[in-house]
Structure formats: C-alpha cells, structure tokens
Amino acid sequence: MSDGLLLTHGASGNARMPFLVALDKALTARGLTVLRYDLPYRQARPKGPPRPREAADDRAGLRATMQSLRAQVSGRIFLGGQSYGGRQASLLAAAEPGLADALLLLAYPLHPPGRRAELRTAHFPELRTPALFVHGSADPFGTLVELEAALKLIPARTSLLPIEGAGHDLYRHGGRVTVEAIVATFLTFVSR
Numbered sequence: 226m227s228d229g230l231l232l233t234h235g236a237s238g239n240a241r242m243p244f245l246v247a248l249d250k251a252l253t254a255r256g257l258t259v260l261r262y263d264l265p266y267r268q269a270r271p272k273g274p275p276r277p278r279e280a281a282d283d284r285a286g287l288r289a290t291m292q293s294l295r296a297q298v299s300g301r302i303f304l305g306g307q308s309y310g311g312r313q314a315s316l317l318a319a320a321e322p323g324l325a326d327a328l329l330l331l332a333y334p335l336h337p338p339g340r341r342a343e344l345r346t347a348h349f350p351e352l353r354t355p356a357l358f359v360h361g362s363a364d365p366f367g368t369l370v371e372l373e374a375a376l377k378l379i380p381a382r383t384s385l386l387p388i389e390g391a392g393h394d395l396y397r398h399g400g401r402v403t404v405e406a407i408v409a410t411f412l413t414f415v416s417r
Contacts, residue, residue: 229258229298235308236274239267244396251408258298284317305329319348327415328356332393335367349378356383357414361391386410
C-alpha cells in the first residue's frame with residue numbers, strides 16, 4: 226500500500242523550487258508518491274504573487290489535484306505546502322475535514338512581517354487534520370513562540386519542528402540536512 230503527498234509552493238515560487246524538488250526526491254526514496262503542484266495563480270502567470278481574489282481558485286485546484294492523487298495511490302494521502310501554499314492547504318483542510326490524512330506545513334505565514342496583530346489563524350479552531358509545522362527560528366512571518374501559541378487553537382494533533390537559525394526559506398539555511406530532518410520527522414509524525 227503506497228501513501229501520497231501533494232506538495233505546493235509559496236507565493237513567489239513554483240513547484241520546481243529546489244526545496245520542493247529535494248523534499249520530493251527524499252520522500253520518494255522512502256516510498257511515498259509525491260506530486261509537486263503549481264497553484265492555479267502560478268499556472269496563469271509565471272511571476273508575481275497571488276491575488277487575494279484568487280485564493281478560492283487555488284484551494285479548488287488543490288482539491289481537484291488531491292482527488293487525482295487519491296486515484297493514484299492505495300494508501301493515505303497527505304497535503305503539504307510552503308508558506309502561502311501551506312496556508313491554502315490548511316484552509317482547505319479546515320473547510321473539508323477528511324480530505325487529507327495529515328498536513329505538512331512548511332514556514333507557515335502566521336502573520337505578515339512586522340504586523341503581528343494580523344494573525345492568519347481564524348481557521349485553526351476548525352482544523353481537524355493532524356498537522357506537522359516546520360518553522361525557522363528567524364522567520365519574520367512569525368516567531369516560534371507565536372506559532373506554539375497558535376497551535377493550541379488547533380483541536381487536531383500537531384507538532385512543531387523548529388529549524389534553528391532558518392528564516393522563511395528553510396532550504397537555504399540547511400539544504401540537505403534540513404530536508405532529511407523534515408522527512409524523518411514527517412514520516413514519524415504520520416506513523417502515529
């Protein structure tokens with residue numbers, strides 16, 4: 226029985242980002258079927274950030290691609306994303322419990338840099354999907370202390386893998402070492 230992971234990118238990236246490629250290779254080597262996915266806004270234009278009015282389309286794209294991945298694997302199905310992609314994955318999972326068996330949220334954008342009062346956690350109390358958060362200790366989108374406090378809002382099982390010294394770009398900080406830590410922690414998290 227094989228498990229699958231749909232993995233998507235942050236606001237300024239795409240599915241070919243070195244970090245996502247490295248995660249894909251490492252998880253595939255451990256037996257997962259990984260599908261890296263460009264969100265609809267990135268499919269529409271090669272550069273530029275998503276627009277707020279496009280977020281619902283991005284979640285619809287994730288939903289459709291999750292259904293496609295489910296047809297390809299016989300085991301569990303996981304949903305993951307970096308920054309904006311992770312936020313959209315968590316919003317979708319909160320709205321549709323059971324869509325994914327677990328979430329892998331990389332550098333979750335807890336709030337815009339410098340605007341701590343603008344928390345992006347309104348959906349956390351509705352999140353019933355187990356979620357592993359991977360977050361850098363120097364991430365301007367939220368401190369580890371802020372994220373730990375926010376995770377208490379989530380009724381599902383959560384875990385936090387801190388990456389000491391990393392900013393919002395987790396891969397640049399530690400490369401292969403960071404990827405191996407994420408893979409090992411995620412596989413342990415979903416084995417419970």
